[in-house]
Amino acid sequence: MNGLVYIVDDDQLLRNALKGLLGDEGFIVVTCSSAEEFLALEPRYEPCCLLLDVKMDGMSGFDLQAQLGGREFSPPIVFLTGSAKLQQAVSAMRDGAAHFLIKPVDDEQLIETLREAINKSKQEANFMSELQQLTPMEKKIAHLAQQGFLSKQIAQKVNVSIRTVEWHRRNIRKKGIL
Amino acid sequence: MLKSTLVTISLILIYILLWHAADLFKYAPFASLWYAPAGLSVAILLLWKKSGFFKVWLCVYVVAMVSPYTHAQNPDISDALLVSFLAAFGHTIPYWVALKAHNKLCQAFDALSEGDLVGPILYPVFLVVGSIGAATLGILIRITFSQMPASVGLSIWLSFWVGDYVGVIVLAPLFVFLGVRYFRRWIEPEKCFLVEYSATKHLFPKHWLSWLCWVSIVILPSLASMARATLDSRLPVGLMFFVALLPIAILATRNTWGVMVTATVLSSITIIISSKLFGMSGDAIEYQFELLTIAVTMLYFYYFASSFRDRTQALLVAERSLGTASRLFVLNEVSANIAHEMSTPLQAALSSSQRVRRRLEKREGDWALEIDELNNAKLAIGQAGNTLNSVRNLVKKNGASDQSCVIEKALSTALELVNSITKMHGIRFTVAEVSHLPDVEIEKNELVQILLNLISNSMNSLKSKSEQEKEIFVSGRRSGSMICIELFDGGDGVEASTLNQLFMAGASDAVDGLGLGLWVSKSIAERRGGILEYIEKDGGGWCFRLSLKCTRGETI
Numbered sequence: 099m100n101g102l103v104y105i106v107d108d109d110q111l112l113r114n115a116l117k118g119l120l121g122d123e124g125f126i127v128v129t130c131s132s133a134e135e136f137l138a139l140e141p142r143y144e145p146c147c148l149l150l151d152v153k154m155d156g157m158s159g160f161d162l163q164a165q166l167g168g169r170e171f172s173p174p175i176v177f178l179t180g181s182a183k184l185q186q187a188v189s190a191m192r193d194g195a196a197h198f199l200i201k202p203v204d205d206e207q208l209i210e211t212l213r214e215a216i217n218k219s220k221q222e223a224n225f226m227s228e229l230q231q232l233t234p235m236e237k238k239i240a241h242l243a244q245q246g247f248l249s250k251q252i253a254q255k256v257n258v259s260i261r262t263v264e265w266h267r268r269n270i271r272k273k274g275i276l
Numbered sequence: 277m278l279k280s281t282l283v284t285i286s287l288i289l290i291y292i293l294l295w296h297a298a299d300l301f302k303y304a305p306f307a308s309l310w311y312a313p314a315g316l317s318v319a320i321l322l323l324w325k326k327s328g329f330f331k332v333w334l335c336v337y338v339v340a341m342v343s344p345y346t347h348a349q350n351p352d353i354s355d356a357l358l359v360s361f362l363a364a365f366g367h368t369i370p371y372w373v374a375l376k377a378h379n380k381l382c383q384a385f386d387a388l389s390e391g392d393l394v395g396p397i398l399y400p401v402f403l404v405v406g407s408i409g410a411a412t413l414g415i416l417i418r419i420t421f422s423q424m425p426a427s428v429g430l431s432i433w434l435s436f437w438v439g440d441y442v443g444v445i446v447l448a449p450l451f452v453f454l455g456v457r458y459f460r461r462w463i464e465p466e467k468c469f470l471v472e473y474s475a476t477k478h479l480f481p482k483h484w485l486s487w488l489c490w491v492s493i494v495i496l497p498s499l500a501s502m503a504r505a506t507l508d509s510r511l512p513v514g515l516m517f518f519v520a521l522l523p524i525a526i527l528a529t530r531n532t533w534g535v536m537v538t539a540t541v542l543s544s545i546t547i548i549i550s551s552k553l554f555g556m557s558g559d560a561i562e563y564q565f566e567l568l569t570i571a572v573t574m575l576y577f578y579y580f581a582s583s584f585r586d587r588t589q590a591l592l593v594a595e596r597s598l599g600t601a602s603r604l605f606v607l608n609e610v611s612a613n614i615a616h617e618m619s620t621p622l623q624a625a626l627s628s629s630q631r632v633r634r635r636l637e638k639r640e641g642d643w644a645l646e647i648d649e650l651n652n653a654k655l656a657i658g659q660a661g662n663t664l665n666s667v668r669n670l671v672k673k674n675g676a677s678d679q680s681c682v683i684e685k686a687l688s689t690a691l692e693l694v695n696s697i698t699k700m701h702g703i704r705f706t707v708a709e710v711s712h713l714p715d716v717e718i719e720k721n722e723l724v725q726i727l728l729n730l731i732s733n734s735m736n737s738l739k740s741k742s743e744q745e746k747e748i749f750v751s752g753r754r755s756g757s758m759i760c761i762e763l764f765d766g767g768d769g770v771e772a773s774t775l776n777q778l779f780m781a782g783a784s785d786a787v788d789g790l791g792l793g794l795w796v797s798k799s800i801a802e803r804r805g806g807i808l809e810y811i812e813k814d815g816g817g818w819c820f821r822l823s824l825k826c827t828r829g830e831t832i
Binding site: 107109111112114115116118119122123153158160161178180200201202203204205208 | 619620621628631658660
């Protein structure tokens with residue numbers, strides 16, 4: 099099994115075609131016709147990725163990305179769009195998208211990209227499950243440390259002293275994380 | 277402060293020099309003394325928004341203080357102080373009031389398309405009033421405070437007035453031109469047609485034929501006047517003509533050949549008439565100068581009439597270009613939308629065909645032909661994808677696009693673009709305060725395009741309405757993270773049967789309409805995460821609501 103793929107696209111023909119293709123390749127596929135429908139789903143904390151169209155009726159792909167950005171755990175997003183502009187792609191990648199594909203995309207490239215995204219999701223899911231052992235402050239510091247911030251910068255961001263940050267980082271290491 | 281002081285001192289020195297320069301000739305003293313200083317006074321008032329009054333007052337005060345020492349044997353100091361103080365006000369206030377009133381009137385007419393003509397037509401009129409005021413007050417002050425007999429005052433009033441008027445009408449443009457061109461950093465000019473004209477035109481013509489005309493306009497009448505003048509007054513007469521004709525020549529040679537010829541003929545006729553009627557006495561020269569001012573006034577009028585015609589033509593060209601640009605914009609949007617719409621079924625076809633290929637590859641049996649065909653299908657779809665990419669690249673805009681737009685600026689641009697058409701049809705706009713609204717996430721030209729489409733539709737629906745009903749209202753308000761802009765009017769509105777097709781491509785009631793305007797507008801709005809919708813109004817008429825996202829900073 100390759101993992102779970104959410105397909106969010108307002109075109110039924112495309113949803114069905116992609117579901118068939120990816121299903122044959124061992125992906126579990128869940129399709130949604132709109133961003134709102136996806137948001138209504140129960141969140142699943144397992145390795146997965148989101149194959150997302152940009153231009154849809156109602157909430158756009160970028161709007162959905164912005165909403166998911168506020169969540170503790172969100173699946174890596176692979177945008178699949180027919181009207182891409184460089185600036186939009188750069189903006190989406192800066193906001194954390196895993197990939198930005200332009201329709202029509204080759205099946206090999208699509209499957210490879212989705213596998214990469216799911217692997218990334220696996221790493222994040224592992225990290226998230228490890229984080230469950232930590233206190234809320236330790237979680238914050240672990241997140242920032244994983245992003246490469248120094249103790250001094252973390253101290254400024256979470257508004258504590260450097261010594262406190264160092265103390266939390268020691269505790270995090272003791273728990274086998276980082 | 278230092279800059280202002282230096283400028284003021286320089287102006288006082290120039291003012292005294294100009295005054296003394298006229299005094300040197302001892303020719304028609306009351307009039308000639310004030311030719312150049314009066315011209316400089318008006319130029320100062322036009323070139324300095326706030327401190328102009330003070331500068332002129334100071335210049336006149338200093339000159340009025342100096343004059344008793346140059347003209348009287350034993351000047352009375354206290355008398356000179358008082359008379360100079362009052363005379364400076366008497367000279368400055370009339371011009372200041374006249375120019376302020378003129379500018380206010382121009383601003384009031386600015387909204388009209390014919391407003392450009394108001395400035396040059398009324399400028400001489402206001403200066404006549406200003407110079408009459410200055411001459412009258414000057415004489416009255418001297419009669420009242422300087423023991424000047426009333427009979428003498430009355431006899432020199434005309435000379436005073438002619439001196440002032442000729443100076444301000446002939447020389448002020450030259451001083452304004454020099455100020456704007458060479459001392460721009462030092463001045464804060466009032467918005468005035470003379471300043472605008474001086475900022476955009478060249479002082480001297482470059483073409484040799486223009487030079488020839490310029491020289492002939494200046495030199496020939498000067499030579500003629502010198503030949504006709506009595507021997508002792510040839511030099512001053514020639515110089516005065518030169519000074520008077522110089523600005524005429526500058527104005528004329530920068531415009532049309534017709535104006536140049538007219539100016540030459542007029543100036544020559546005035547010389548002949550004045551020499552025949554008055555002989556070449558000092559008074560004759562004064563009247564002659566007066567006639568020349570009429571020529572200058574005519575030149576102003578001619579220039580601005582031709583300028584108005586040129587601007588109207590430029591506007592028509594711009595409107596045509598706008599129409600072309602609008603059509604290209606629509607074509608771009610259509611192409612981009614087709615590219616987008618085509619890519620989705622292509623992706624579906626590609627995914628389905630490759631699914632079948634992958635399945636066949638895993639099955640036993642000879643599926644080589646089928647797999648080849650499916651690979652060919654993949655290649656064909658890839659080729660179609662490349663074509664779509666070419667279309668996308670064709671319509672792609674160069675450079676980074678600014679996605680933040682000030683609604684007020686976009687609306688103002690759209691209204692300017694339709695200004696002449698709305699005036700032609702007598703359609704009025706009422707815009708509620710939109711300056712307080714935050715910026716929205718859309719490019720300015722995109723928002724302008726949407727507004728133009730909506731306004732254009734509204735104008736079409738209002739054409740057949742009565743004068744009172746020809747009004748389009750625009751309002752804006754904030755709704756959460758969105759800004760809603762509403763355009764509505766008292767037209768016929770949309771029929772219920774066509775309501776569901778309103779935003780569809782090709783749907784149009786107009787005979788010459790493509791039916792793409794609203795479709796493209798909706799498409800632009802949606803691409804920017806916004807909504808364009810039609811709201812039904814109780815009283816009928818159009819009402820479109822455009823909702824756009826605030827820029828990120830504003831949302832937070």
